[in-house]
Amino acid sequence: MESFVSYESSQSIQNEDRAVGTRIAGTMARAHGDKGYSAQGGEIKLNYNGSAGQSFGAFCIPGLHLNLEG
Numbered sequence: 902m903e904s905f906v907s908y909e910s911s912q913s914i915q916n917e918d919r920a921v922g923t924r925i926a927g928t929m930a931r932a933h934g935d936k937g938y939s940a941q942g943g944e945i946k947l948n949y950n951g952s953a954g955q956s957f958g959a960f961c962i963p964g965l966h967l968n969l970e971g
Contacts, residue, residue, distance in 0.1 A: 911948040914969070919954025922947075926962045939964030 914921065925947070929938055938945060946966045958967045 907944045907946070909946040909948070911950070914949040914951040914953050914971075916952045916954055920956045920959070921949075921953070922958045922965070922967045923956055923960050926960050926965055929965060930962055933964075935962065937962035937964035 925945075926937075929945070933941060940963065944964045944966060946968070948968045949970070951969075951971045953969055953971075957969060961967060
């Protein structure tokens with residue numbers, strides 16, 4: 902099994918970016934399957950500051966952690 906490194910990032914977000922979590926989760930699922938990145942030993946933590954819409958964390962998968970302040 903490959904070893905994966907965890908990743909963390911902080912950035913600002915606006916309501917126009919409301920589906921960013923959904924897009925990232927979809928990309929992760931295509932690359933790593935429905936069990937996500939955590940099934941392979943990694944995790945992604947994304948910290949956002951600002952405003953996001955109702956679909957911000959829709960369809961989030963294991964290994965993807967979204968934090969929103971604003």
